[in-house]
Amino acid sequence: MWTDENIRRIREHFIAVVVPTELCRDDGPEGAFLRAAGIDKHWVTSSGYMDAVSAGGKSLGQGMVSDETLAAFRKLPETERAAGAIEVPEIEPADERIPAPPKNGLILRVHGRFLSRTADGELRHTTGEDFAQLRGDPERLRAFRMLFEPNVEYLWLAEAEWKALVPKTPRAGDVVEVDPAIAVRMARFHLSPRRALTSEDGIVPRREVKAAKLRLVVDQVTESRVRMRMAGFVHTGTDYDAAKATTPNGPLGFGFASDIDGVLEYDRRSGKFVRFDMIAPGDVWGRWGDANNNSQAIERPGRSPIGFAFELAVGDSPSNRIPPGGHGGRALRNGYFAAEE
Helix, strand or coil, X not given: CCCXXXXXXXXXXXXXXXXXXXXXXXXXXXXXXXXXXXXXXXXXXXXXXXXXXXXXXXXXXXXXXXXXXXXXXXXXXHHHHCCCCCCCCCCCHHHCCCCCCCCCCEEEEEEEEEEEECCCCCEEECCHHHCCCCCCCHHHHHHHHHHHCCEEEXXXXXHHHHHCCCCCCCCCCCEEECCHHHHHHHHHHXXXXXXXXXXXXXXXXXXXXXXXXXXXXXEEECCCEEEEXXXXXXXXXXXXXXXXXXXXXXXXXXXXXXXXXXXXXXXXXXXXXXXXXXXXXXXXXXXXXXXXXXXXXXXXXXXXXXXEEEEECCXXXXXXXXXXXXXXXXXXXXXXXXXXX
16 A cells, blocks of 8 residues: 555665566566566556566565565675665667657656635645545545545657747747647647546547647747747547436546646747646546446546646656656557647
């Protein structure tokens, strides 16, 4: 269980990594390492399965890290436990399986979070009491509590895409129609509540994108900066029907809709965006189907608020290189950079 103590133990004693299941079957050095540690014996990232492995590839146990896991590590020979004892070589480019961000591209950090409303209609963070299927069940509330926190992932823009957002001779009031492919990408891969907040769903099929539009309006131009306002709208899945938006296992399929607003600032001297803030405070409805299309415990009747926020990913943190969706190259293999006709 994801308790504060277990999270502390992982941070102090391990390096946390996510392993796409298909990597266990790969012929390269990463696949060989995982198979030698026995990680290929189950679906690595499905349903939260975890393994603890030493730097030398010895299995220390499956499941949440525990005192037994640390004891297994202490039983290893000193030659395998000492700092620097195991040298892990750099992987050759030909053996890389996790795709890297596009060259000279732009990376946005995407935050998604369940929201609720106060009696006055103001947005607020959710608590377990906002979910009827969890209310009054302390054990399930503890198990699901991480779903009430923000979830983070990453959006990629190719160099040509982000450069096309900046007018060549910008003037206040100029309108830039954003490439429809970017709006559809956001709708399919990033503004997807089920995938972003529960990981129980994959990519939104293109046929389920009912609307996806973005446009920029130049707000202010100086010698050094161009400031623009972003506006847009997305709608995926079903149309809202209050009579059918019931739970659990109501008849209405999943749906989501949101306006998009943002502020972008481009530094004319460096030729880079220095601000890329967007928000999508939307509503979700219908059945949050799990792998068997049954309602999930975080499903709520009617329309429920969910918020997304986008910002520039700055710095050189390894997490900034996590592919969209966080699952290897699946998004890129399923039309992530596809053009829209």
